[in-house]
Amino acid sequence: xxxxxxxxxxxxxxxxxxxxxxxxxxxxxxxxxxxxxxxxxxxxxxxxxxxxxxxxxxxxxxxxxxxxxxxxxxxxxxxxxxxxxxxxxxxxxxxxxxxxxxxxxxxxxxxxxxxxxxxxxxxxxxxxxxxxxxxxxxxxxxxxxxxxxxxxxxxxxxxxxxxxxxxxxxxxxxxxxxxxxxxxxxxxxxxxxxxxxxxxxxxxxxxxxxxxxxxxxxxxxxxxxxxxxxxxxxxxxxxxxxxxxxxxxxxxxxxxxxxxxxxxxxxxxxxxxxxxxxxxxxxxxxxxxxxxxxxxxxxxxxxxxxxxxxxxxxxxxxxxxxxxxxxxxxxxxxxxxxxxxxxxxxxxxxxxxxxxxxxxxxxxxxxxxxxxxxxxxxxxxxxxxxxxxxxxxxxxxxxxxxxxxxxxxxxxxxxxxxxxxxxxxxxxxxxxxxxxxxxxxxxxxxxxxxxxxxxxxxxxxxxxxxxxxxxxxxxxxxxxxxxxxxxxxxxxxxxxxxxxxxxxxxxxxxxxxxxx
Numbered sequence: 097x098x099x100x101x102x103x104x105x106x107x108x109x110x111x112x113x114x115x116x117x118x119x120x121x122x123x124x125x126x127x128x129x130x131x132x133x134x135x136x137x138x139x140x141x142x143x144x145x146x147x148x149x150x151x152x153x154x155x156x157x158x159x160x161x162x163x164x165x166x167x168x169x170x171x172x173x174x175x176x177x178x179x180x181x182x183x184x185x186x187x188x189x190x191x192x193x194x195x196x197x198x199x200x201x202x203x204x205x206x207x208x209x210x211x212x213x214x215x216x217x218x219x220x221x222x223x224x225x226x227x228x229x230x231x232x233x234x235x236x237x238x239x240x241x242x243x244x245x246x247x248x249x250x251x252x253x254x255x256x257x258x259x260x261x262x263x264x265x266x267x268x269x270x271x272x273x274x275x276x277x278x279x280x281x282x283x284x285x286x287x288x289x290x291x292x293x294x295x296x297x298x299x300x301x302x303x304x305x306x307x308x309x310x311x312x313x314x315x316x317x318x319x320x321x322x323x324x325x326x327x328x329x330x331x332x333x334x335x336x337x338x339x340x341x342x343x344x345x346x347x348x349x350x351x352x353x354x355x356x357x358x359x360x361x362x363x364x365x366x367x368x369x370x371x372x373x374x375x376x377x378x379x380x381x382x383x384x385x386x387x388x389x390x391x392x393x394x395x396x397x398x399x400x401x402x403x404x405x406x407x408x409x410x411x412x413x414x415x416x417x418x419x420x421x422x423x424x425x426x427x428x429x430x431x432x433x434x435x436x437x438x439x440x441x442x443x444x445x446x447x448x449x450x451x452x453x454x455x456x457x458x459x460x461x462x463x464x465x466x467x468x469x470x471x472x473x474x475x476x477x478x479x480x481x482x483x484x485x486x487x488x489x490x491x492x493x494x495x496x497x498x499x500x501x502x503x504x505x506x507x508x509x510x511x512x513x514x515x516x517x518x519x520x521x522x523x524x525x526x527x528x529x530x531x532x533x534x535x536x537x538x539x540x541x542x543x544x545x546x547x548x549x550x551x552x553x554x555x556x557x558x559x560x561x562x563x564x565x566x567x568x569x570x571x572x573x574x575x576x577x578x579x580x581x582x583x584x585x586x587x588x589x590x591x592x593x594x595x596x597x598x599x600x601x602x603x604x605x606x607x608x609x610x611x612x
Contacts (some may be wrong), residue, residue: 098502111492121463122498133521140424273368381408412439422449431455
């Protein structure tokens with residue numbers, strides 16, 4: 097599959113182009129490959145909401161079972177059984193290459209979240225085990241997507257969807273703590289006017305055996321408690337218990353004669369709560385909330401055009417709170433209604449972050465009117481018949497389409513309209529496997545693993561060099577920014593002869609050295 101370029105569409109963009117936010121219209125398989133040279137290894141959080149394969153979506157992808165790419169993949173990987181595909185096989189064939197590409201975007205401390213339901217959750221787990229590694233499975237979240245049971249259900253009312261979570265490296269990935277709720281803080285009181293502040297009690301006994309956990313204690317009223325409750329053990333030794341009691345960290349009840357408990361002060365507990373796998377609609381919203389948000393932001397021609405089950409912004413914000421830093425890049429390659437971009441901007445306003453989003457949407461109509469249209473209103477502010485004036489969240493995004501032609505022309509040469517900055521991204525990615533974050537203003541693109549990587553192309557050395565600097569010669573080499581270690585130089589030709597080897601220089605010819 098050849099690399100393609102991203103072509104900006106200024107009239108569909110919004111706000112400052114340097115915001116770093118991006119909406120790409122095009123098949124997400126091609127779009128992801130076009131984005132790799134810039135973003136490989138740099139994305140902290142991926143969220144996707146692919147088709148659930150219920151049999152009702154009517155989804156169509158360019159790489160369906162009739163395309164040459166998928167037929168080749170089926171022949172090489174799946175084998176002859178791929179010739180009689182059913183619905184699940186087609187879904188897997190659509191998802192497989194996309195997940196393989198998505199894996200390359202994740203940074204080492206990144207994670208991917210995939211929404212799905214019962215139709216494909218089992219096959220998705222197997223697929224992601226293969227691509228991301230079973231050891232990198234984190235959890236399956238249950239999201240309560242509806243607020244009332246469906247009386248029309250054939251069997252049981254399906255009240256939840258799944259969000260399958262994998263990390264790039266699960267053994268070192270750490271989710272962020274979630275903000276403490278008002279209900280949690282309300283449990284802390286200070287009935288004894290303790291100068292250390294508000295507190296709540298925790299049990300001092302547990303079922304786990306503890307060799308020093310069986311002893312008698314005497315309450316302030318003189319009541320002797322011979323031992324912890326039956327079948328349990330004190331969680332601290334007698335010496336530690338007495339130390340805590342002297343420090344007024346033992347609560348004996350209002351009357352001073354109850355079973356002892358330990359006081360936990362609010363200022364000593366974690367500044368947040370550990371994420372759980374049950375996400376209730378009261379905290380993260382439901383599908384009707386998502387639909388209401390969308391209808392406030394986008395004018396649909398008919399009710400049939402309205403997305404049936406868009407995700408609520410609060411749901412994606414929960415993912416961002418768990419899996420991003422304030423300056424992270426967030427990728428959604430099944431953008432649809434644009435909830436992910438909306439959630440990124442909203443989370444930024446709430447915590448002062450500078451997160452950036454990349455959203456990819458295949459359908460040109462949806463990309464223009466729904467994904468980009470929603471983001472334009474979210475950024476600038478809006479009002480309509482349904483809501484009062486809503487202040488904009490600020491920011492901006494660049495809208496791009498995939499180029500109709502690949503990076504190479506029909507003769508296998510680099511297209512004449514390809515800029516140095518564009519080719520630099522592909523060279524860097526081909527050489528390092530990572531996204532390019534340089535300035536593209538010098539033939540020295542950067543240093544990776546102790547090697548300097550150079551590109552001679554499109555007159556980067558201007559009129560001081562032979563043939564615009566695209567051919568490596570002795571005089572051209574002498575003009576290059578200096579680096580003491582090994583060098584890799586991409587150029588149209590090498591005319592340095594044996595001197596190149598003596599200088600520890602590796603020459604790679606463009607376009608042939610680029611596997612595009």
